[in-house]
Amino acid sequence: MPADYIDPFDMPRDHHGNIISGFYEAKKLSPDDRALLKAVREKDEDAMRQALASGANIDADDGEALMGAVRRGDADMAEWLLKAGANVHRADDHALRDAVYRGHLPLVQLLVEQGADLFALRCGPAGVAGGREDDNALIVTDYLTQAMFRQREIFLSGMAAAPAGKFLRESYGATQEAGLLRAVKMNAVAPALAALKEAGEKLTSSDLHDLKDREGKSLAHYATDRGQLKAFFADDLWQGRPEELIEAYGRLSKDMKERGGIDAAAMAGVISTIRQKELKEKAGKFRLKPPGL
Secondary structure: OOOOOOOHHHOOEOOOOOEOOOHHHOOOOOHHHHHHHHHHHOOOHHHHHHHHHOOOOOOHHHHHHHHHHHHOOOHHHHHHHHHOOOOOOHHHHHHHHHHHHOOOHHHHHHHHHOOOOHHHOOOHHHHHOOOOOOHHHHHHHHHHHHHHHHHHHHHHHHHHHOOHHHHHHOEOOOOOOEHHHHHHHOOOHHHHHHHHHHOOOOOOHHHHHHOEOOOOOEHHHHHHHOOOHHHHHOHHHOOOOHHHHHHHHHOOOHHHHHHHOOOHHHHHHHHHHHHHHHHHHHHHHOOOOOOOO
């Protein structure tokens, strides 16, 4: 057998279980990684421990060991891997999305208890479940909907009780993501931006481009993906700092501008509004004296 042979069972797969073609053209697994994946598939805990002790990466192949256990509906194996250090957030919480898609409540509950990000489910629980209406899908959807509602309420309560600028720019809880980014994921952009305005805070180019999630995606990236980018370019969030706004816009990719619905004409309109407000404020400070006085 060639040294670079790759067992098809060790190949990464999509949520349907299909092998992702072309992946191994640029990436190969180490022998220890392959041994670990084989041991996980065979539920051989001794071999799994040996592979890890020999240097296997428990998150190799974007968490294929954990995701393989999820595909097989093996909650016990998934729990073993998580306790052994598997990253529940690997590949943008793909394990959770897969468990939801398969309607496996015990696995979903396990992953959520281990810190999986409910708000990585971009199209919501029902969307991830594929729109199915079987009993398992409905139970999982109901569980997630309630859990997401509770987490969103906790987030909003925390934001109301803390200085908005600090709360929204620092890491929120154990998520390792800034509050502003969490607000995008939680569909709480409107209250988050309202809190910034009320606190007299303004947005910065750094907010949009340097606040990043665990996968390295920026706030601007997420806001674009979730159709919320325009909200971050409202003129009152940049009042008095058009140059900062121009910089933030300039750092957007062409794709973000197109998908976010913010073309050059729209941006010119926002900047013009900011300039007009600045002129009105200056004019209000200088009142002409009536003739003869």
